[in-house]
Amino acid sequence: MHTIAKSNLDSAYLKWRTAFDSIPTKEFLERISNLPEAGDKVKEVARYLLKK
Amino acid sequence: MTTTLLICEKPDAARRVAESLCDGGKLVKHEKRGISYYEIINPQDRILVCAAIGHLYSVDRKEGSTRKDFPIWDLTWKPRYLLGKNQEHVRFWIEQIGQVSREAERFVNACDYDIEGSVIGATILKYACNHADRKAKRMKFSTLTKKELQEAYTNLTDRLDFSLVNSGMCRHEVDWIYGVNLSRLLTESAHEHGGIYSTLSTGRVQGPTLRFVVEREREISCFVPLPYWTIDTTVEVHDAHLPAQYAKEKMDRRSEADKVVQECSGGAGAIGELESQESKIPPPAPFDLSTLQREAYRHFGMRPSHTLATGERLYLEALISYPRTSSQKLPPSIEYRKILQGLSEQQEYRDKARSILGFTKLRPHEGKKEDPAHPAIYPTGNVPSRSLEPVERKIYDLIARRFMAAFGDLAVRQSVKATVSISGHIFYLRGIRTLAEGWMDLYAPYARIEDVLLPKLNVGDAVKMVDIRSMDRFTQPPPRFNPSSLLGRMEDHNIGTKATRAEIVETLYKRGYMTGERIKATPLAFSVIGALRQYCRKVIDVDLTRELEEMMQEIEHGRNRRELVLVQAIDHLRSAVAELRAKSRQIGEELGEIIRQNTQEQVTLISQCPKCSSKLSVVRNKKTGKRFIGCAGRWEKNCTFSLPLPQLGKLTLLKRFCPKCGFQLVQTKSRGHRPMTSCSKCFSGERPSSSKPTAQSSKMSESD
Numbered sequence: 001m002h003t004i005a006k007s008n009l010d011s012a013y014l015k016w017r018t019a020f021d022s023i024p025t026k027e028f029l030e031r032i033s034n035l036p037e038a039g040d041k042v043k044e045v046a047r048y049l050l051k052k
Numbered sequence: 053m054t055t056t057l058l059i060c061e062k063p064d065a066a067r068r069v070a071e072s073l074c075d076g077g078k079l080v081k082h083e084k085r086g087i088s089y090y091e092i093i094n095p096q097d098r099i100l101v102c103a104a105i106g107h108l109y110s111v112d113r114k115e116g117s118t119r120k121d122f123p124i125w126d127l128t129w130k131p132r133y134l135l136g137k138n139q140e141h142v143r144f145w146i147e148q149i150g151q152v153s154r155e156a157e158r159f160v161n162a163c164d165y166d167i168e169g170s171v172i173g174a175t176i177l178k179y180a181c182n183h184a185d186r187k188a189k190r191m192k193f194s195t196l197t198k199k200e201l202q203e204a205y206t207n208l209t210d211r212l213d214f215s216l217v218n219s220g221m222c223r224h225e226v227d228w229i230y231g232v233n234l235s236r237l238l239t240e241s242a243h244e245h246g247g248i249y250s251t252l253s254t255g256r257v258q259g260p261t262l263r264f265v266v267e268r269e270r271e272i273s274c275f276v277p278l279p280y281w282t283i284d285t286t287v288e289v290h291d292a293h294l295p296a297q298y299a300k301e302k303m304d305r306r307s308e309a310d311k312v313v314q315e316c317s318g319g320a321g322a323i324g325e326l327e328s329q330e331s332k333i334p335p336p337a338p339f340d341l342s343t344l345q346r347e348a349y350r351h352f353g354m355r356p357s358h359t360l361a362t363g364e365r366l367y368l369e370a371l372i373s374y375p376r377t378s379s380q381k382l383p384p385s386i387e388y389r390k391i392l393q394g395l396s397e398q399q400e401y402r403d404k405a406r407s408i409l410g411f412t413k414l415r416p417h418e419g420k421k422e423d424p425a426h427p428a429i430y431p432t433g434n435v436p437s438r439s440l441e442p443v444e445r446k447i448y449d450l451i452a453r454r455f456m457a458a459f460g461d462l463a464v465r466q467s468v469k470a471t472v473s474i475s476g477h478i479f480y481l482r483g484i485r486t487l488a489e490g491w492m493d494l495y496a497p498y499a500r501i502e503d504v505l506l507p508k509l510n511v512g513d514a515v516k517m518v519d520i521r522s523m524d525r526f527t528q529p530p531p532r533f534n535p536s537s538l539l540g541r542m543e544d545h546n547i548g549t550k551a552t553r554a555e556i557v558e559t560l561y562k563r564g565y566m567t568g569e570r571i572k573a574t575p576l577a578f579s580v581i582g583a584l585r586q587y588c589r590k591v592i593d594v595d596l597t598r599e600l601e602e603m604m605q606e607i608e609h610g611r612n613r614r615e616l617v618l619v620q621a622i623d624h625l626r627s628a629v630a631e632l633r634a635k636s637r638q639i640g641e642e643l644g645e646i647i648r649q650n651t652q653e654q655v656t657l658i659s660q661c662p663k664c665s666s667k668l669s670v671v672r673n674k675k676t677g678k679r680f681i682g683c684a685g686r687w688e689k690n691c692t693f694s695l696p697l698p699q700l701g702k703l704t705l706l707k708r709f710c711p712k713c714g715f716q717l718v719q720t721k722s723r724g725h726r727p728m729t730s731c732s733k734c735f736s737g738e739r740p741s742s743s744k745p746t747a748q749s750s751k752m753s754e755s756d
Contacts, residue, residue: 005274012276019279019305037277037526 005041026050055098057156057181058191059149059173061163064368065196066090066103069162072201073099085144089152100156102149104163108142109175110135111228122240123233123629125622127225129175146180153181159188160205161212165425166376167608168551170213171220177212188212194377194386194426196370197434219608223549226600226621231255233629234591238580238643241636246644248651252580253563256600257548257556259584259592262573264541265566266581268533269573277526281309285316285479286519287472289323290507293518299478302525309522312477316520321474323481323513329469332462335491336499337380337419338428339454341550342543344375344447347454349536351498352446353569356539357554362447363429370434372451376551377426380419382458386427388414391455394433401452404494408459416458417491430455453495460491463499468506472515481506481515532570547597564650579646587635588628596624657681657705659716664691670703679703681732695732701725710734 009032016028032038033046058073060066070079070090077094090101112135114126133142153159159181161173170190177185189208193200235253243249254262283298303309339347344363345356354362363375373386382388389409396405408414419428431452440448463486470481483506486492492499533541535557542553560566565577584592600621606612632639657668666685672678678699685691697703701720708717710731721727 001270001273004270005276008274008276012278015278015304021305021307032276035277035526037275037528039271039273039275039529041273042276 001041002045005039005045009042009045053096053098054158055100055156056158056160057153057184058099058101058160058162059176060101060103061169061172062105062368063088063103065162065164066101068196068368068370069201070099070101072196072198073101073205075202084148087144087148089148100152101162102152104149104172104176105142105145107168107172107175108132108146108149109179111224113232122236123626123633125229125626127229129179129221131179146176149176150180150182153184156181156184159184160191160208161185161188162191162204164374164376165190165192165194166374166551167216167220167223167549168376170216171224174212174214174217175221185212185217192425193374195373195432196368197432215608215610218614219604222607222614222617223604225614225618226604227256229618229622230591230625231258233625234259234632237629237632237636238583238639241632241640242643242647243640245637245640246642246647248644248647250647250651251563252576252643253559254580254584254591255556256597257542257552258559259581260545260547260594260597261538261542261556262560262565262577263581263585263592263594264538265533265560265571266573266577268530268571269578272529272532275529277528279306280304280525280527281306282523282525283309283312284519284521284523285517287479287481288516288518289481289509289513292507294481294506296472296479296481296515299480303522306522306524313520313522315475316477316517319474319517321472321479321515321517323470323509323511323515324473325471326509326511327469327471328466330464330466330487332464333490333492334462335417335457335460336454336495337417337421338382338430338458339451340378340380340419340421340423340428341376342378342539342553343380343419344429344451345539345554346536347450347498348447349534351450352443354443354446355535355554355558357535357558358443359447360554362443363451366444366448366451369436370432371436371448372432373428373430374426375429377423377429378421378550379423379426379428380421381423382416382418382428382430382455386430388416388459391431391433392459394435395431395452395456397435398452400449401456404453404456408456408494411459414459416455417460418458450498453498457491457495457499460494461488463490463492464488465501468509470506470509474515474517481509532568532572534569534571538571545594545598546601547594548601574650575646576643576650579643583639583642584632587639588631590624591628591632600624654705657716658707659709659714661685661691661693663693664689666691668693668695670697670705697732698728698730701728 013028016023029046029050033043058069060069070092074092075094077092080091082089082091092099108131109129110132111127112130113124114128131142131146133139159177161177163169163173174185177188189210190212191204191208193204234255238252238254242252281303282301285296286293287296345359348354348359360375366372367375392405392409395401396409429451466485466487468483472479472481483504485503485505538557539553542548548556564574566573581592590596603612603617607614607617655670659668661668661683664683664685666683666689668681668683670679671682679697681695681697683691683693697718698720701722704719706717706719709715710717713731713734715731715733717729717731719727719729
């Protein structure tokens, strides 16, 4: 499931970047990990990537 | 004088049938070992009415095979008292029916007219009444009203509905053979290779249904929200402040939304176009079971199984027609006028029923769904002879009002759309109002549509932008299933039957595969579906289940044979079982791990030991068998901290904490009692008198 979450995150990042004109990866991951709409596995991956 | 034996599905139904068929004769109630049957002596004939208690016979392995034999492909029908614990009473029912049947020359299956009723009656007539099924007749009715029962008894069919019986028996056989083999395989794999015993189950319908839940959970867990923006505005027209909608509802770029706000802020315009449209809304179709279950969940939060059980009670009281129906049709033969007259005798429906009776022609609006056996669910018009329980009252009210609504006129609504252009951007002012309530008035309070009124507008009226802002929004994950929407999904995929779906949903809860009203799949569900998906996908394949379902429907319509369908189902399953058995080590290890984690989670507290900060868990005293909270640091750190627990009832560790001391709360549930929530540390609880520690538990705390 984490693999699917990571792949969803990757494709969503491109859409976020277009939506905000540009958004740094760190800010994207931080916002995702705090959004109530984001799935559990997605948040876990986002937090892991932030720590890394 | 001929003696006729009638087999009814339940004792309440038997009583009602007996009372209805006693036409100027004598009705005697006989009772042996607490089981009653009725004897009616009419001038022309003698009728014996016996009741079953649902299925008295069920599928099991053939004689000669033992519980150790696996997989099992040979099956037979056996009395239920041979199959499970606490079924000994079934023996007395069968013996009594057998004994009474010896007095009869004519036999009638008077169970509910559907697949289950046909199977219940046919198996009793076959096995308890010395193969009387061959000469038995069928009584068909949709309500337990006196008139309908008398008519059904006069118009008995020549023989049993064998196509329905065979279809029903085949369904039981296929479900049993799937359930027993697959569940056994999972349970034994976990036991042998995972080193832990836990009853795991799956089945022909259970597997695909659980798959829906797991797949939805997976989607939610892996969901990444995408941003979008909407424009929220307030405009001023004729001194009234109204919300206006921007022509483009969603914008994928923030810059685009910001630009709209910037350009329109403080702007003004005029109404350019005014569109008005009338729409006619037809009444809702009368209830079939699934729609009733969905509507009851929507309005009262009642689970589908609860709605069905309540509906059945109302049916047994002859207040509504048979609830296990897929029909949305109300044939004239049910006599609309009589039903409405009956409803008009009840104060809460008096005015509305009378107004419908005033219509020159009574023609109900009907839905598309049909059921050859029964009409849609409708009230019989009988006035309840007792005060109904609150849930029964709710369901009855819903059915009664829906029935009346079916005769109502179309509701007419008018929507108005005013187009406004401000700084080159288009906004809409929208209003909607009801011109004619029609059926909505008859279905109140269940039809709730609110009006949004606009002041009188004309083309060219000035519009001023008062407030405009862009709103950050995010796409939402797919909604979790609830018991009602899961049932809907099963129905959409044509898996299970109207009678069994609610029960399957309940089984999934009981097995610990899902939790909550907004259904969440547990790790165990992920593990079971994961194993089945990886090692034998076809057992959770919706198409295979639907295919089998269709084959069973073909038997019902006389286009297929029970034996052929069973052989085909076994062929499918045989290969699946072989595939799974070959992988039983991997499956067992995976499942064992999850079960162990689950069990551990269920007994480990979130709160830590206040003395040594080790983990606390629920443990049992080996000598006394009593439970208490013990510290994991006992062996490493010599910590003797312990706390008492309530000894009776099922214990759950809540994810809530004591407002006084902050320790994790526990809850105990005992049959017939309200759940008791308490704190083991400071002894405060929601039922303080019973949550105080007992003398025994205090003593245990000291000694342990």
